[in-house]
Amino acid sequence: MKLHVNGRDYDIAVEARRTLADALRKDCGLTGTHIGCEHGVCGACTVIMDGAAVRACLIFAVQAEGAVIRTVEGLAAGGLHVIQQEFVAHHGLQCGFCTPGFLMLAVAAREAEPDLTDAEILDVLSANLCRCTGYQNIVKAVSASARRMRET
Amino acid sequence: MKPCAFIYHRPSGLPEALALLAAHAPTGGRVLAGGQSLVPMMAYRMAQPSHLIDINHIATLQGAAMQNGALVIGTTTRHAAFKTGICPGPLGAMLGFVSSHIAHGPIRNRGTFGGSLANADPASEWCLVMVTLGGRVMLQHASGTRMVAAGDFFTGVMATALADDEMLTEAHLPWGQGDQWGFYEISRRAGDYALAMCLVVYRLDNGLMRDVRLGIGGAEATPRRLAAAEAILAGQAPTGPNFIQAADAAAAMLKPMTDHNVTALFRRDLVRAAVRRALHHSLNHE
Numbered sequence: 001m002k003l004h005v006n007g008r009d010y011d012i013a014v015e016a017r018r019t020l021a022d023a024l025r026k027d028c029g030l031t032g033t034h035i036g037c038e039h040g041v042c043g044a045c046t047v048i049m050d051g052a053a054v055r056a057c058l059i060f061a062v063q064a065e066g067a068v069i070r071t072v073e074g075l076a077a078g079g080l081h082v083i084q085q086e087f088v089a090h091h092g093l094q095c096g097f098c099t100p101g102f103l104m105l106a107v108a109a110r111e112a113e114p115d116l117t118d119a120e121i122l123d124v125l126s127a128n129l130c131r132c133t134g135y136q137n138i139v140k141a142v143s144a145s146a147r148r149m150r151e152t
Numbered sequence: 153m154k155p156c157a158f159i160y161h162r163p164s165g166l167p168e169a170l171a172l173l174a175a176h177a178p179t180g181g182r183v184l185a186g187g188q189s190l191v192p193m194m195a196y197r198m199a200q201p202s203h204l205i206d207i208n209h210i211a212t213l214q215g216a217a218m219q220n221g222a223l224v225i226g227t228t229t230r231h232a233a234f235k236t237g238i239c240p241g242p243l244g245a246m247l248g249f250v251s252s253h254i255a256h257g258p259i260r261n262r263g264t265f266g267g268s269l270a271n272a273d274p275a276s277e278w279c280l281v282m283v284t285l286g287g288r289v290m291l292q293h294a295s296g297t298r299m300v301a302a303g304d305f306f307t308g309v310m311a312t313a314l315a316d317d318e319m320l321t322e323a324h325l326p327w328g329q330g331d332q333w334g335f336y337e338i339s340r341r342a343g344d345y346a347l348a349m350c351l352v353v354y355r356l357d358n359g360l361m362r363d364v365r366l367g368i369g370g371a372e373a374t375p376r377r378l379a380a381a382e383a384i385l386a387g388q389a390p391t392g393p394n395f396i397q398a399a400d401a402a403a404a405m406l407k408p409m410t411d412h413n414v415t416a417l418f419r420r421d422l423v424r425a426a427v428r429r430a431l432h433h434s435l436n437h438e
Contacts, residue, residue: 127256
């Protein structure tokens with residue numbers, strides 16, 4: 001089967017039971033997508049599929065054939081993405097395990113709704129778990145990047 | 153946390169899907185809709201389907217439209233599709249508000265209306281909506297179709313009237329003359345499972361409540377309307393004291409579940425609060 005990830009086609013051979021998260025990591029070599037709980041609770045494996053943030057552990061790779069998938073590896077283009085810069089600036093990560101999921105979650109939300117309010121950002125971010133930061137710095141980073149993207 | 157092996161099918165039309173289901177249901181074949189409940193159960197190996205029939209690519213099963221006063225919802229219409237009003241008027245507004253209580257954004261982007269009904273989790277918001285509004289589901293198999301009232305469809309905790317070789321293909325949601333609605337859900341944190349929730353719908357006739365429908369979910373094995381509480385409200389003004397009376401009646405007549413989250417005793421209190429707050433919400437959606 002073919003997976004279309006970050007603008008590139010990957011020809012892979014997988015069992016039907018292989019999740020999209022595992023296929024990205026093990027078959028495409030894209031280990032930026034992290035696997036936490038493997039049952040849809042933590043959000044570490046969040047990727048963008050056809051424009052929407054989804055849990056890659058709750059979709060089988062075979063289901064994603066024909067879809068446009070974006071992972072954290074596709075964010076930076078000629079330098080870090082605005083949201084990555086703001087995560088650095090606001091100390092939005094400590095161990096970094098949950099970070100790819102939060103980045104993709106926030107990017108998808110921002111692209112779907114350019115004028116996210118702080119309350120909406122909080123609601124969006126409630127989907128994912130972080131066990132280091134206490135969330136405040138993640139909220140600040142996303143909020144700052146939303147402001148910056150609005151202005152540019 | 154890896155699912156058992158299965159054979160994957162991706163039919164592009166309903167007849168093909170129903171034929172596959174008829175062929176494989178006897179040996180453990182199942183329908184895969186949004187997969188936001190089934191796939192975790194497979195990861196835990198609580199579910200071990202031999203075949204999965206993926207219905208996400210059947211275009212005719214997606215979307216919703218009004219037909220004869222009822223909203224007909226295709227089974228793979230995703231929760232996220234309800235966010236901004238899937239239909240005009242109070243029904244669309246109510247469904248949008250209720251949908252925001254279903255898990256989190258990424259789950260709502262994949263999870264489906266029909267999948268939630270077929271899964272029949274006691275904490276499912278859509279199951280409560282269906283029962284409270286008196287909805288019906290269309291169940292199809294390779295050689296026929298039947299319509300079942302929501303009240304008869306849910307038979308227990310994650311148990312329904314659906315036969316192994318049947319697929320839930322449509323949900324029909326009627327909307328009466330009423331334009332007042334209120335919803336309140338109590339859960340441990342945003343997006344978590346409902347411990348108790350209440351949906352109330354009625355119309356105001358010269359300041360008095362008529363055609364009251366009051367449903368409770370998350371508290372018993374299946375959602376249900378509470379006729380005694382509805383009777384207390386019918387013909388009365390929507391005031392705090394009347395709301396408290398109805399909430400007390402609802403809590404008294406319920407037989408709440410005890411589970412790992414809360415005891416039946418506590419849940420009875422949660423139901424009382426959910427009813428009162430849903431009724432107040434019907435007066436003020438801010």
